[in-house]
Amino acid sequence: MPVDRESEEYNMNHLRRGYATIFNHDEFSHDMPTRKGSHIDVQQLTNILEMLHFEVKVYNNLDCEKIREVLNELASMDHSDCDCLLVAVLTHGLKSNYLYAKDYIYSVDTLWLPFTADRCLSLAGKPKMFLIQACRGEALDAGVRLVSTSQTDSGNISYKIPSMADFFIAYSTAEGYYSWRHPEKGTWFIQSFCQVLNDHYRTLDFQKIMTRVSHRVAIEFESYNDCFLEQHEQKQVPNMHSTLIRDVYFRPKV
Template identity: 30%
Template sequence: MRWKQNVDTEVQRSNSDSEFTFNIIFNQQKFDDPKEVRKGSEMDRDALMNTFQKLGFDIDVHENLDSFELKSEINNLAERDFKDYGCLVVCLLSHGIENAILCYDGRYVNTNELRYEFSLDNCPSLYGKPKIFIVQACQGSLSQSETGTVAPPVNPASFVFQNVSGGLESSPSTVQWTNMDVKHTYSAKQLKQMNILDYYPGRNPPLMDFITINATLPGFLCYRLNKGSFFIQSLCEALSQEYLDKIPDEGTQHLEDLLRCVQDKINAYSDGRQTMPWEVCLSKHIRFRKV
């Protein structure tokens, strides 16, 4: 099922009279090592599915992929023709270290590399359209308390809260570019044939119109109970209240302002022990609207 123009992005729309929106969810709940199971992650998956379906998104869900499978799915997604779509949302639910998530085979995948698959070079049909990455994963083993930062325990896996996710290691994770990575996938002539550069003349740099929302700061833990994670449950609650529960005539906040409300909800869940950062590279504001 597809829905019409449910995202008022204030970003120039595609050539189509109607735009669809797409949400892909990678739920890494089980791993080759059974001790790594992420209890409660299915609650986050279901909350995201329910929220974005009501917002009119086409939904695709993948469970427990190994690193090769996950990167292949992202590559395949970037090769799709999104000319009739106005927005892409990618949700990554897993264990993690800084800027990387754990896959079923115990290998980490760099989240920045996944994002850059949707640059102009690799995915021209999403050029000028918002690409939203939502990452529920630890970025290290530090924690926060009322008085400051707490060093990781000797055995991070036995963190004080039962059924709470904890990162098992902290490591800097930077994108490594090679000549193959930066080679243009499409020539300027091909982009012109696809009307990409004509339709968005001088519109954006090739890596523009991304917003990345992380559950926690680099180096720190994030928290998840059997009922789901503080971050995803707070985010879905805020999205529903702002874009689904309000009557159409009521003004709605754009997404960046709404994220400040999400932090307040996380504070209520976690007693102020989790900070949610987001990185914005947008040319216009994003507002969702219910179908």
């Protein structure tokens, strides 16, 4: 039991923070454009996650089979002395539910299904976070300008949780929409995530941090393209899915 039944926070006091795996895709074997600037996201993510004591490993331009192999190997590891797990994917997307590997597309749920509580027991009851930087369609968002005018059983020493509990999945953009990337500065979403996490990890829980990430992406960024007017002055907002049942704090390790 990694955390007490009634605890409002996940236990983040294990010996190790946990693994952070980054799948970076900027070159493709099929007819997809190079994702210029993705290396900037990788560097920023690596820096902030290592600062939080994650054990970071970066994989560049893997094919579908190798991605599944890495995920299954990660799920088979013993995470007993780890706080949590984080997986980030930086790539092109196809519609809402598919991501591009170097060779083919794969379903997005490939990322988290190996880590459900019934399949990865050493991560059961621990937070598992997924960051997905990818387009989820081709729709553009021009935005709108706003103008000011139970019952308890505390006596039990054990308890059950759903297999899909304790997941947090953050998409860089809303379903069906384009996700923006600057070739020299990286993506709006990953750069905002790194900045907000750096500013607030000592005091805010992870879900509040992600709300501020969404705020930063939605308010502070707007596309500029004077060659293709349909892509000019466009907006973006991240999309979060959570089955977390407690708060996640990345307080400094002693």
